[in-house]
Amino acid sequence: MTGYLLPALSFTPGLVADLARRVPADRFDVRVDPTRFSPREVVAHLADWEPILRGRLETAYQTPGASVQGIDEWVRGEEVGYGRMDLEDALAVFRSERARTLAFLEGLSEDDFGRDFVHSELGRMTIREYASNMLGHDVFHLEQLSRSVT
Secondary structure: OOOOHHHHHHHHHHHHHHHHHHOOHHHOOOOOOOOOOOHHHHHHHHHHHHHHHHHHHHHHHHOOOEEEOOOOHHHHHHHHOHHHOOHHHHHHHHHHHHHHHHHHHHOOOOOHHHOEEEEOOOEEEEHHHHHHHHHHHHHHHHHHHHOOOO
């Protein structure tokens, strides 16, 4: 049973949009913590990362036990250009991609949530565990955005 997991995952795009739109313009590209993304980079990262995360879930479903490679999000952010992305475009992409992830998860049986993959950095994870990890990832970045709102 997924309990609160899928509803909670569905809330994130709206929460991200609300917080991001409340960040003052002069703080939108400022990193409150030098080891974390700026608000603009957070939104771009969430939009860019969602299909990657969903791809790992799909791999676990289609090829249980398969290996997936970790990705350096800082390198990816530079390659993709997180710091140059338009807020509204990134929010729309994140909302659309999360809807696709939820549609995938909602189509799974309880047994399917037990299928797994092996992440190069995190080890063996079931679909349920990885979806829960995604929610943790969401909260990590929601907290980060909340620190930029005044």
